[in-house]
Amino acid sequence: MTxxxxxxxxxxYLPGRFEQTTVEAVDDGWEGAAEPMSGPDPARPRTEVREEAARGIISRNDSPDVGFSRSVNPYRGCEHGCSYCFARPSHAYLNLSPxxxxxxKIFAKTNAPELLRRxxxxxxxxxxxxxLGINTDAYQPVERRLRLTRRLIEVMxxxxxxxxxxxxxxxxERDLDLLQPLAAMDLVKVYFSVTTLDPHLSARLEPRAAAPHARLRAMERLHAAGVPVGVMFxxxxxWVxxxxxxxxxxxxxxxxxESAGYVLLRLPHEVAPLFxxxxxxxLPDRAEHVMSTLRQMRGGRDYESGFGTRMxxxxxxxxxxxxxxVLARRRFGYDGLRPRPLDCSRFTAPRPDSPQGELF
Known part of the structure; x- marks a missing residue:
């Protein structure tokens, strides 16, 4: 497919790295073009949402490169379609194409709120x-219908x-009615990933994500409602x-x-050939220049996974x-801000379900 x-x-449909065999469509000249392996109309692949019952919901890590030790992801796969997504290789574990x-092919963990409460x-x-929503976006399009992220926030x-x-x-913005009281108790911070301000570039880099101006508008509305917001470049x-x-x-x-960060492009496993x-x-005119510069920053390779350099x-x-x-953060006033830390002291374990219900 070109x-x-x-x-x-x-x-x-790049095969995953664990596949032992691959299938390739070839036009042998008989009966017109060969039927593609992925279906009758590869030019318009439709989104399939598959429900699954997860066995666990909180993932733990001890990486020094990230600022959290626990994460929750209600979805596997992401319809935003970001060409550079570091999570793409995870689909190879499902014998699916990254x-x-x-x-x-999106997997929704329909029991995620119940598991979190447990x-x-x-x-x-x-x-x-x-x-919340680190590996794949918790607010991708299917969330509008399934509302798994909203139910997780209700548990929080x-x-x-x-x-x-x-x-x-x-x-x-839909969940501002939940985020606002959480923010009043110092229990939530919302970060927006903003890759570019150019809507045309955004439409190619991340085709089903919200346009840059829509993200900034949402950021402004959350901030006005008292919800702490930050940006990740x-x-x-x-060269892109x-x-x-x-x-x-x-x-x-x-x-x-009130906070800002950035991460250098990461190209683990199948992400490199896809990107x-x-x-x-x-961007064929600068493709080689982009990859050459990336390799200069990655020790001559497409990617280095070592702590301390991968980000x-x-x-x-x-x-x-x-x-x-560093200079931009200082220039625009981020360094002078002192965001309030999240408060862990307010935690209250959920009340166990009772067959008699609740009187009060």
Whole structure:
């Protein structure tokens, strides 16, 4: 497949790294074009949502590169279709393509709210801030119908449990009635991932995410309602969007952001060939220059997974990017802010269900 697909970040069903056999459609000249392996109309792949009962819901990590130790992801796969998404390789564990399957075959953990409530009920549970929607966006399009993220937030509010969330979707405004009382108790912070201010570039990089102006507008409305907001310039891609770092931080500060961060483009496993293909489809004139610069920051490879360098890279270009970020953060007033920490002391374990119901 060589043509881009409207509304999709990938244009191929790249096999996962665990596949022992692969299938490739070939036109042998008989009966017209060969039937593609993925279905009768690969130019318009539809989104399939598959419900699943998860066995656990809180993931734990001890990575020094991220600012959280616990996370909850109500969905696997993401319809936003970000061409650079570091989570794409996770679909290979399901014997699905990290390419088009990742953005068209979405798994919804329909029992996620019940599992979270059960975790909070465990004897000896100790609260720490939970990062909601880290691997894939908790506010992707299917959330409008399934409302799993909203139900998870309802559990957080019931139990007074602190959490953060990061999203590319203005749909987060829907849950302002929950986020506002949580914010009043220092129990929530909302981060918006803003990759570019250019709607045309955004439509190609992250085709089903909210437009940049919609994210900034949502940020401004949450801030006006008293919900702490921040911005992540992620990923920073050399020669594609890195020149916008200062503009994004400035626009976010004007919208009320009180914290800012950035992450260098990460290309683990199948993400590297998928992103190279995206470059050839959308920015062929600079594709080699982009990859060459990335390799300079990754020790000559497409990606380095080591702690300490995977989020920032190394070398002169990486140092320049970090220096620009530090200066921009200072220039736009982020350094003078002192956001309030999340409060873990308010946690209250959920009341056990009783066959007699509740009298009070």
């Amino acid at each position: 043509e881009t697909i409207k509304g999709r970040g990938s244009r191929q 390419g088009l399957d990742f953005e068209t 975790e909070f009920s465990r004897r000896g549970y100790r609260p720490e801030p939970i990062a 509010l019931e139990c007074r449990h602190p959490f953060t969330l990061i999203t590319k979707n203005a749909l987060v 992620a990923p920073a891609i050399p 969007n890195d020149h916008e770092l200062e503009a994004v931080l400035e626009a976010a500060r004007q919208a009320g952001a 190279r293909d995206w470059l050839q489809a959308h 920032r890279g190394r070398g002169q270009y990486a140092e320049l990017l970090e220096h620009r970020f």
